[in-house]
Amino acid sequence: LIYTHHHMFSSMFLLFGHLTHPLLLVQVFGADLDETVLFSENRIKTMQINQLKPGTYHNVFRSLGQVDIIIDDGLHSFGANLNTVVHGLPFLRGGGWLIVEDIKKTKVVMGAWKVADALLSTDQTLERYFIDCGEEKSASQMYAIRKKVA
Secondary structure, three states: OEEEEOOOOHHHHHHHOOOOOHHHOOOEEEEEOOHHHOOEEOOEEEEEOOOOOHHHHHHHHHHHOOEEEEEEEOOOOHHHHHHHHHHHHHHEEEEEEEEEEEEEOOHHHHHHHHHHHHHHOOOOOEEEEEEEEOOOOOOEEEEEEEEOOO
């Protein structure tokens, strides 16, 4: 699992840091721009990434190889999120998920995501989902991509 987050990996640690059941043991990799928050502990290792510089994705994913889950909860800008999708999908294992969190439901942002979704729809190995995260007009959405098993 690779997880981008900008709040010192707090939710990543809460979600995955204390899993002890043998069937739930996972190796978690986090990525952040701020080098001062990076750490390695037990099954969690963090690395530096700049979501606005595509080359940093290559460095991170090349060192990891294929992953099962990618969660982008980082910069929350369309460009940064699109970089995660474009550069993360080649390293996503069949059956794996790529999830982009906290997509603002504004006309401009959703318009950009609809274009990206239309382009991704041409890849028959991908299932794509927009998921509402609240009923208010100002609520956000998640975008989830599942790579089918070949």
